[in-house]
């Protein structure tokens with residue numbers, strides 16, 4: 001029996017209601033890497049499905065990269081908990097060797113390709129939403145990585161519409177990473193580690209940026225335990241007119257997925 005903390009259930013329920021993530025009749029394809037985040041996500045959605053006053057369907061999907069990954073245990077886990085699951089086997093690893101763009105990190109290549117396979121599966125099978133397991137620490141790290149290294153201020157929204165019309169939702173976006181880790185630990189579930197992005201075996205650029213951003217935020221949080229509360233509030237209190245825009249300059253509102261790190 002899986003125990004999902006009241007805290008996670010409450011946060012996910014509230015996020016779902018406030019941002020209109022999952023509604024009556026939705027068909028949601030959930031990216032399930034087998035890591036602690038997407039593992040929590042499938043169980044959180046399973047719980048919502050049981051208690052929510054609306055009906056929706058969801059299926060977990062795991063993309064493999066053609067690197068000999070063993071993911072059958074994820075199908076077994078889903079079957080045990082009555083969650084539909086599909087494994088999409090790909091040759092992304094082989095393609096990476098030929099197609100990787102100069103200066104583009106392996107991780108972003110893998111993630112772009114993976115997203116492509118998930119979108120295609122959703123469109124072919126009639127799913128209208130894609131759910132991903134990003135959490136608040138991811139959103140903050142992504143923001144500061146973009147801020148420090150990419151010269152842009154952007155992060156990960158709870159919900160957006162991709163160019164192909166599919167809605168991408170992040171039901172865990174207000175959960176802290178440590179809550180998700182605690183979920184996996186307390187239920188003694190075998191998870192795939194954080195090095196799940198196979199690109200990490202080769203890439204030296206982004207992991208360094210991510211690791212140092214993570215360290216920085218951890219240090220700042222030690223000094224100011226409320227820092228994530230403030231940063232979260234700041235993300236819905238953006239005062240655009242105080243930035244450095246020139247007259248008539250257009251404010252970019254579109255989501256260019258490639259630039260999300």
Ligand SMILES: Nc1ncnc2c1ncn2[C@@H]1O[C@H](COP(=O)(O)OP(=O)(O)OP(=O)(O)O)[C@@H](O)[C@H]1O
Nearest residue numbers: 031032033035036037038061062063132133134196
């Ligand atoms: N191989 C995969 N197959 C399907 N979905 C995936 C896969 N890898 C990642 N995802 C989805 O993309 C999200 C973000 O991926 P990323 O690699 O940044 O995750 P992560 O922070 O390691 O999370 P997780 O603990 O879920 O692996 C995951 O939470 C999951 O929803």
